[in-house]
Amino acid sequence: MPKNLRDFVALLKEKAPEELLVGNRLVDSRFEATTLLRKLELENRYPMVIFNRVKNIRGEESKYPLLINMFASRKKLALAVDLKPEESRMELPAELTRRYSRLVAPQVIAGGEAPVKEVIKTGEAVDLEEFPIPVNHALDGGPYILGGSVVTKDPETGKHNVAMIRLHVKGKNRTVIHAEPHHHSGMIVKSYLKQGKPCPFVIVIGHHPAFYLGSQWEGRYGKDEYEVIGGALEEPLRLVPSETWGKDFLVPADAEIIMEGLILPDEMDNEGPIGEHTRYYKTIRGDKIDYLREPVTKILAITHRRDAIYQSSFLGHPDQGLIGSIPKEAAIFEIARHSVPRLKAVHLTPAGLNRYICYLSLEQRVGGEAKDAIMAAFIGDWHVKYAVAVDADVDIFSDADVLWAIATRTQPNRDVFIIPECMGSPLDPSTAGNKGITARMGIDATKKPVGEPYSEVCEVPLDLLATMKIEDYLEAPLIRHPGEPRIGVRGRRR
Secondary structure, three states: OOOHHHHHHHHHHHHHHEEEEOOOOOOOOEEEHHHHHHHHHHHHHHHOOEEEEOOOOOOOOOOOOEEEOOOHHOOOOOOOOOOOOOOOHHHHHHHHHHHOOOOOOEEEHHHOOOOHOOOOEEEEHOHHHHOOOOOOOOOOOEEEEEEHHHHHHHHOOEEEEEEEEEEEEOOEEEEEEEOOOOOHHHHHHHHHHOOOOEEEEEEEEEOOHHHHHOOOOOOOOOOHHHHHHHHHOOOOOOOOOOOOOEEEEEEEOOOOOEEEEEEEEEEEEEOOOOOOOOOOOEEEEEEEEEOOEEEEEOOOEEEEOOOEEEEEOOOOOHHHHHHHHHHHHHHHHHHHHHOOOEEEEEOHHHHHHHOOOOEEEEOOOOOOHHHHHHHHHHHHHHOOOEEEEEOOOOOOOOHHHHHHHHHOOOOOOHHHEEEEEOOOOOOOOOHHOOOOEEEEEEEEOOOOOOOOOOOOOOOOOHHHEEEEEEEHOOOOOOOOOOOOOEEOOOOEOO
C-alpha cells in the first residue's frame, strides 16, 4: 500500500495519540483555526489538528476538513521516517541523510488507479473558494495556500523540482505566487517568464510527511526531485498524468488534492502582506504597506479524493520551521563532518527560527577544529547567522545548556569571530536597508585548550540518576489546590 496522509494519521493514533487532536466544532478558517494553534503553542503543545467542520473562503461550511500543524514537532517527523518517537534528535537528520542518498525512481500508473483522480474539475468548475484555506495572522492580506508543495519542470531537462511555496488566493481560479528567484523553483519560473512563456506548475496538497521532507531536500540543482522524494518515502512515488498536460507533466497519484495551473508571463499583482517565517511582516513598517509585485497564476484544473482533506501550514511557527530545518541539519552535518570527523550532532534551534542559529556538538581532536565546523555551518546554509560549537557533553537540543557553555567556556576576545558582508536572508528585518547583506558570528564554546586539564563539571552519580524513579519518591500531583483531595502515588485517595 503506497504511503499517504491517511496512513500517517492512523500511525499517530496508534503510536503517539497525544500528537493528534480532532475538533468537531465549526471554526472559521479566517484567524480562528490558527489562533487555537497559537493557544496550544503557548502551552508548549504542538499536536497535528484536524478540524472536521470549518468555514471556507466564502464563509460557508466547507465539505473539506482542515488539517494543520503536521510538521510542528520532531516526534511526529521521527515517526514519519519509521523511527521511534524518542529518536527525534540527531537520529532524524541522520536517517534523512541516508534516505536522500538513495534515489528511487517513480512509478507511473493509470488515472483510474489514482485516488487523487476520484473527482476532476476543470474550466468553470474550478473554485479555490470552496476550500478552507486559512488566513493565519491578524494583518495578513488574505488566504494563502501553504503547506502544499509546488512542482515545476526544468524546460531543458524535464526534471521535476518540488518546493514549499506560498500562493496568495485572489479569486476562484487566480493566485499570486511568491517564488524566490535564487531558489531552484524560482530559477525555473524565471526561465519561462523571461522568454514570455507561461510556466506550468502543480500544487500537491495533503500527502505523507515523508513526501514533504523529500521536497525540502537541500542539494545541488539538477536532480529529479520526484526521485529524491521516493528515497525519502523509501518506495516509488506513484505518479499519474495531469489533466492539463497529460504525460508531459506527471503528478502524485496518492495526494489528497492536486491543483494544476500556469504562472503567467505578462501579469503581476500585489502579494501580501503575510507574516513570514521570522514572525515579522516584511512589507509592513509602521502604518505603511509596501506590497510585493509577484506573478499571477491561473488554476486550470483541480483533482482530489472524494473525501479529500485540505492540508495547510502555520507559517512563522514550528509547523513551518521544522519541516525546513531538519533537512538543513542533515546538509550541514554532511558538509561539516568532512573536515571534522568527530562531529556528533547539528541543531538549528527553534529559538533561532530553525534557520539563523546553529549549534554544533563535537569532540575536538586538535585546536581550530571547532572553527572549521562553524565555517562549514555557514557554507551549509546561507540563513545561518550565528553558529556555536560546543563539546559533546553539552546538550545542543537545550538552549540553556548551550548558553551555559558560552558563559563558562568562552572569552569574547579569544573565542568569538565575525565575518562581515555575507549573503543573508532579505526576510531578516535586521538587514533592512542593507539588501539582505549580513554578518556572521562564530562562537567556539568548546573547552580550551585542547588536551589540557579543564575544570570538572559537577554532576550527581550517573548510575543513581539512571535508575531512580521519581514516582517512588514523590506523590502526584506535586501541586495541590486548597480543598483538593490528596491523591497518593498510585491514585489512592487519602
